[in-house]
Amino acid sequence: MRPTISVLAVQQKGDAMSAVTETSNCGQTSQAIRERLARRREFLLSDIRAHLREALHVTEESDPGTGDLERATEAAHEEELALNIADVERDSDELSAIKSALDALQAGTYGLCLDCGEAIGARRLSLNPAATRCLACASEREHMAAAASRRR
Ligand SMILES: [Zn+2]
Numbered sequence: 001m002r003p004t005i006s007v008l009a010v011q012q013k014g015d016a017m018s019a020v021t022e023t024s025n026c027g028q029t030s031q032a033i034r035e036r037l038a039r040r041r042e043f044l045l046s047d048i049r050a051h052l053r054e055a056l057h058v059t060e061e062s063d064p065g066t067g068d069l070e071r072a073t074e075a076a077h078e079e080e081l082a083l084n085i086a087d088v089e090r091d092s093d094e095l096s097a098i099k100s101a102l103d104a105l106q107a108g109t110y111g112l113c114l115d116c117g118e119a120i121g122a123r124r125l126s127l128n129p130a131a132t133r134c135l136a137c138a139s140e141r142e143h144m145a146a147a148a149s150r151r152r
Contacts, residue, residue: 094130100130
């Protein structure tokens, strides 16, 4: 099919360019990618700070009591804490992906899938510069994670 051929051609062109101008296979310079990742990192860190502050606030508020109202309030607090923890977990997953991407930029392996070693693809990298796996490997991992959580 024609589209497949054109995608391959773009990737090969990107690889050839990377040797000369330090342009990664997503068409951006590694400096631009580094800056984009650094900005995202700052955002995630401040998001985590906000969630932790909120979680702390919830904890300070909760005053263990015995009445129905206290129990209901405590349950609501637990729920709020769980939401904050889930957000922090997501942020920290993304932070470690950003760290891997920055390491890969340093090592010159940026844009290559950690699992299969193939080029991740320009479109996927421009949407998510911290992507460390190609679409096929990433969705396989998601399937495995989903299956594992169903077994729990
Ligand atoms: Zn892969």
